[in-house]
Structures are given as C-alpha cells and as structure tokens.
Amino acid sequence: MNTDFQSIKGTFDILPDTATTDGASPAPTTTWRYVERVVHRVMARFNAEEIRTPVLEPTPLIARGIGAYTDIVSKEMFAFERGDTQYVLRPEVTAPVMRAYLQHHLDQRGGVQKLYYIGPCFRAERPQKGRYRQFHQFGAEIMGTADPRADAECIAMMQAIYDAVGLTGLTLRLNSVGNPPSRARFVEALQTYLQPYLEELSETSRQRLETNPLRILDTKNEHEQEILQEAPVLLDFLDQESRAHYDTVKGLLDDLDVAYTEDPTLVRGLDYYTHTAFELESDDLGAQSALGGGGRYDLLAQELGSKQPVPSIGFASGIERLLLAMDAQGVAVPAKPTADVFLAALGDEAERWVFRWAQQLRTEGLAVALDLRGRSLKAQMKEANRQDAPYTLIIGGNELNTGRASVKEMATGEQEEVAFDALVDYLKGRLPAVA
RNA sequence: GUGGCCGUAGCUCAGUUGGUUAGAGCGCCAGGUUGUGACCCUGGAGGCCGGGGGUUCAAGUCCCCUCGGCCACCCCA
Known part of the structure; x- marks a missing residue:
C-alpha cells in the first residue's frame, strides 16, 4: 500500500515483528522491551532511581552545558525558535539531568543522587550504520560526590548491563583528562608542541588547536597520528590530586573485576569532562564502534549557574548499537509473547458466544x-x-447444545471437550503462569 | 555537511543489444475438505519498476535532477 509519507530521514519505526525493511528498527519491539527490562533490572541492583526529563530543552542549556565548540552544538542540533524561546531536541541527557537536579534541589533529598534514564535523543548527522538522527540512550548519573568509588561504580554499572544481555569481547577504554589546572598545563604544552607542525595539520585540527585542543588527540588522520607519537602525554601532566584519583579508580575497577585498557589518547567530545573518561567499544559495529561512554563532570553544575559545585560522574549508551551488537553476536532474545488461547467460532450464535467469552477469559487474566x-x-x-x-x-x-467446548492443544493436535464452566480452570491449569 | 554503492509486488530477487498486457519463490486471501491449523494441490489479490524531467517511433532498461536507503569520511550513542 502506498502513501505520500514516510518516516523522516534518519528516524525509524519499531515494528512488532522482524518484517525488516529499509529504514526500520534494527530489532522488533519485543527486543527493545527486553533490553529496556534488563536496564531497569540492573539499575535496580545498583540502587539507581529513574528520572524522566523532557525531550525539549532550552537551547542555551545544551550550548552551555556541552560546549559551544563541540560538534554537537555547532552543527548537529535540531533547534528552533518560537516566540522568544529557543528550543532544542535534546542531543544527550546529562545536561538535562543536571538541570533537573539543580531546578528541583535534589541534593536536599540527602545523600548521593544516583539517577538513570532511558529515552530518545536527536542529532542532525548523516545517518549510517549505528547512527541515526533520532536514537535512544540509556545512562546513569551519580551526582553529588567526587569519590573515586562513584567513578568505579558508574563504570561497573554500564558494564553490568552489557554482561546481563550476554555481550562479550567488548573493550573498555579508560583515561583521565585531569582537573582543570592539570588540563590547562597540558593544553599549553600540546599547543607548543604542535606549533611547528601547523602546516601539516588538517584544517579542522588547526581550528581545534585554538578552540578545543584535546580533541586533536583522537584524530584518525594517519599523518596527524604520526605527529602525535612524540607529543606530550596527558597523563604526565596530571597533578598529584588528579593522579591519585585516577590510580584509585583503576584499583577499584580491579577490585570489581572490571577489565579495562588504558588509552592516553581517549578524549571525550564534550567540554564538561574532568578526571575520569571512558568508552566501551565493540568491533561488531563498523565505523560507529562506541557502544557507550562517559566520564566525570565536576564543572557542569557551576557552568549551568549553580553556586555550589555538584561533582558527578555518568555514562550514556546507545540502544541501537547495543541491539546491533546483540544481533552480530547472535545473542538470544526472549520470543515474542503469544495469546494463550484462540477462540474459533462456527456460526452466528457461536460468534456471539465467543465474543462474550473472549472478554470473560480476559478478565481472568488470559x-x-x-x-x-x-x-x-x-x-x-x-x-x-x-x-x-x-x-x-x-x-x-x-458445543452450544452440549455446553462443552472443544479445546484443541495445537502442538499435539489432541482435542477434548470441556464444560463451559470448567474452562477457566482447565486453561489456567495447563498454561505456564497467567499474569 | 562530503563521497561511493543502491532503489522492480509485503519480503528475497529475475527482467535478454531499449521493443507487445512486468515475472518467480516465499508471504497474504480464497477454494480443494458446506466443523479443524502445521504438509500438499489449484486459483486470486497485490507493482504510477522511489519521484520528476529528458533522449527515442518506443524507457524498468540510456542521461540529468531529486527523494530515500546502505556504507565510509567526519563525529559520536
């Protein structure tokens, strides 16, 4: 059947079964629900509480939170103006969660706030495998503590979800971008080092040298990578506090048996990160290899206008990429639920009987x-x-004459007669567990 | 945003050097069995050949544009 309309580029419908067509979800609804269920369950084990924030946020929140020079803010936002308000479809949810934390004074609930979320985000990039314009993230934020145990627990939380769905062979990359003074000294050294190579750098890297020097580190340009071979190393510039924090996190991860690979070039794209940075990768995903990532963002709250710092750490994961990896690894997914019983009718009177009984059986939970x-x-x-x-x-x-229904067991083909008033017990007795 | 590949029934795909009413398998619907599924047989519905323009006596086939998909760059989830 034809229509004049189709889903917007880079978005997709999530369908009830795997009638996979171009531009449809990488998995059917049952699989999505399964993943969401796992996320809720694992988060509960870590005593995290769910938070839901609007998909629509004020543009300045994102611009200030993430950083004006990031790719996300400079070219990937779905933003528009209406009246004198600037709106944006959120491209990520850490800044919104921090906004909610501050707006509702969640610190006054006492203790550390451990919040998690699942929901859609939007980025106006060219779609490709594992990258969509509307995509879905789950993630968690541990807010109100600078304790390295929060870092380790956050990473463990993320890892636990992938373990729970049964994915294997993933790589957790770990680094520290240090505290602001450490980072400032490193940035200066990096700029000095790269100065002589200015001519050899790509246009974007030259630009970043001014606006966002750290980002040059994770360039994929081979020549630039060569140049960076001899470049100063971020870790060497960590001051004592930063160094100690990083070492403690590593030790705690060891205690938790969470495997990681240190990667001194790992730099997260968003401005608000300090200290710990991490990313989980899979080689089952093609070019978009990051399943999820995160880091510590002790500066964000003040960036958003808070007088008090709110030291925090969080991670964010892409559901589509998780689904893709599950598919690539052939991970088992629960089958879609079926009806317990089908009611077949022969004749007008029987049709009315069946229609009434369908309702009755449903109220019994079937x-x-x-x-x-x-x-x-x-x-x-x-x-x-x-x-x-x-x-x-x-x-x-x-059946109507005798008051006994013919009940057929489909798997065996066997059939027996059951009195109408015994039907509910008969079926319930034979079906697994009726909710 | 840039580049490469692709676009024929719901799905997977045929379609001869441009040449009558565009095909197959699976799926769907109906019948064979006027009270019984999974197997089998028969029939049917379903295509502006992604859209627009051009070349030609003639375009699913050639050219241009456009939309969409896929993949990569970039970036990240």
Missing part, C-alpha cells in the same frame, strides 16, 4: 485472540496456528 473478520473455521484455524497460541477453543452448534 491473553485471548479471535477472528474479527467473520472467516471460515479453516481460516480461523490457520490464524490460530499463525498466532502460535497453545490452545484453540472451537465453538459451533454442537
């Missing part, structure tokens, strides 16, 4: 499927088969 097109019994049986319902009730003149 999942019931039936024909809504007045089709032949044979067609109804075919439908029952396709629906994969373990039992089918066949109701015709005979």
Whole structure:
C-alpha cells in the first residue's frame, strides 16, 4: 500500500515483528522491551532511581552545558525558535539531568543522587550504520560526590548491563583528562608542541588547536597520528590530586573485576569532562564502534549557574548499537509473547458466544485472540496456528447444545471437550503462569 | 555537511543489444475438505519498476535532477 509519507530521514519505526525493511528498527519491539527490562533490572541492583526529563530543552542549556565548540552544538542540533524561546531536541541527557537536579534541589533529598534514564535523543548527522538522527540512550548519573568509588561504580554499572544481555569481547577504554589546572598545563604544552607542525595539520585540527585542543588527540588522520607519537602525554601532566584519583579508580575497577585498557589518547567530545573518561567499544559495529561512554563532570553544575559545585560522574549508551551488537553476536532474545488461547467460532450464535467469552477469559487474566473478520473455521484455524497460541477453543452448534467446548492443544493436535464452566480452570491449569 | 554503492509486488530477487498486457519463490486471501491449523494441490489479490524531467517511433532498461536507503569520511550513542 502506498502513501505520500514516510518516516523522516534518519528516524525509524519499531515494528512488532522482524518484517525488516529499509529504514526500520534494527530489532522488533519485543527486543527493545527486553533490553529496556534488563536496564531497569540492573539499575535496580545498583540502587539507581529513574528520572524522566523532557525531550525539549532550552537551547542555551545544551550550548552551555556541552560546549559551544563541540560538534554537537555547532552543527548537529535540531533547534528552533518560537516566540522568544529557543528550543532544542535534546542531543544527550546529562545536561538535562543536571538541570533537573539543580531546578528541583535534589541534593536536599540527602545523600548521593544516583539517577538513570532511558529515552530518545536527536542529532542532525548523516545517518549510517549505528547512527541515526533520532536514537535512544540509556545512562546513569551519580551526582553529588567526587569519590573515586562513584567513578568505579558508574563504570561497573554500564558494564553490568552489557554482561546481563550476554555481550562479550567488548573493550573498555579508560583515561583521565585531569582537573582543570592539570588540563590547562597540558593544553599549553600540546599547543607548543604542535606549533611547528601547523602546516601539516588538517584544517579542522588547526581550528581545534585554538578552540578545543584535546580533541586533536583522537584524530584518525594517519599523518596527524604520526605527529602525535612524540607529543606530550596527558597523563604526565596530571597533578598529584588528579593522579591519585585516577590510580584509585583503576584499583577499584580491579577490585570489581572490571577489565579495562588504558588509552592516553581517549578524549571525550564534550567540554564538561574532568578526571575520569571512558568508552566501551565493540568491533561488531563498523565505523560507529562506541557502544557507550562517559566520564566525570565536576564543572557542569557551576557552568549551568549553580553556586555550589555538584561533582558527578555518568555514562550514556546507545540502544541501537547495543541491539546491533546483540544481533552480530547472535545473542538470544526472549520470543515474542503469544495469546494463550484462540477462540474459533462456527456460526452466528457461536460468534456471539465467543465474543462474550473472549472478554470473560480476559478478565481472568488470559491473553485471548479471535477472528474479527467473520472467516471460515479453516481460516480461523490457520490464524490460530499463525498466532502460535497453545490452545484453540472451537465453538459451533454442537458445543452450544452440549455446553462443552472443544479445546484443541495445537502442538499435539489432541482435542477434548470441556464444560463451559470448567474452562477457566482447565486453561489456567495447563498454561505456564497467567499474569 | 562530503563521497561511493543502491532503489522492480509485503519480503528475497529475475527482467535478454531499449521493443507487445512486468515475472518467480516465499508471504497474504480464497477454494480443494458446506466443523479443524502445521504438509500438499489449484486459483486470486497485490507493482504510477522511489519521484520528476529528458533522449527515442518506443524507457524498468540510456542521461540529468531529486527523494530515500546502505556504507565510509567526519563525529559520536
């Protein structure tokens, strides 16, 4: 069937089954729900609480929170103006969560706030494998403590989710970008080092030398990588405090048996990071290899106008990429739920009986499927088969006369008669567990 | 944003050097079995050949534009 409309470029519909078409979700709804379920369960184990913030945020929150010179803010935002307000479809959710934390004085609840979220984000990039304009993230923020245990726990939380869905062979890269003074000294050294190579750098790198020097470190340009071989190393510039923090985090990760690879070139894209930075990668994903990442952002709260610092650490993960990796690794996913029983009717009177009983069985908690097109019994049986319902009730003149339903067990083909008033118990007794 | 590849039924794909009413398998619907699915047989529905323009007597086939998809760059989830 044709239509004049289609989903917007880089967005997709999540469909009930794997009728995968170009531009559809990498997985059906059942798989999405499974992943979401795992996220909720694992987060609960870490005693994290769910937070839901609007998809629409004030543009300046994002611009200031993430940094004006980041790619996200400079060219990837879906932003618009209405009246005198600037709106943006959130490109990430750490800044919004911090906004909510400050706006609602969540620190006054006492203790450390451990918050997690699941929801859509938007970025106006050219779509490709694992990259969409509307994509979905889950993540967590541990807010109100600078303790390195929060860093380690945050990373462990992220790792636990991938473990829970059964993904293997992932690489956790770890680095420290230090505190502001350490970073400032390093940036200066880096700029000095790169000065002689100015002519050999790409245009973007030259620009970044002024605006965002750290980002030059994770260039993929081979020549630039060569140049960087001899460049000063970030870790060498960490002051004692930064160094101690980093070492403690590593030790704690060891205690938790969370494996990691140190990568001194790992620099996260967003401005608000301090100290710990990490990223989880998979080689099952093509060019978009990052499953998730995060880091510490002790400066963000004040950047957003808070008088008090709110030292925090968080991670964010992409659901689409998780799904892609699951698919590539052939990870088992629970089958889609089926109806418990299909009600097939023969004749007008039986159709009315079936329609009433469908409702009755549903109030008893059974999942019931039936024909809504007045089709032949044979067609109804075919439908029952396709629906994969373990039992089918066949109701015709005979059944109405005797007051006994024909109940067919689809897997074996065996059929028996059950008195109407015994049906509920009969079915419930045979079905796994009825919710 | 830049580049490469691709775009024929719901899905996977055929479609001869441009040449009658565009095909197959699977799926869907109906019948064979006027009360029974999964197997089998028969039939049917379903395509502005992504859209627009051009070349030509003639375009699914050639050219241009556009939209979309895929992949990569960039960046990140």
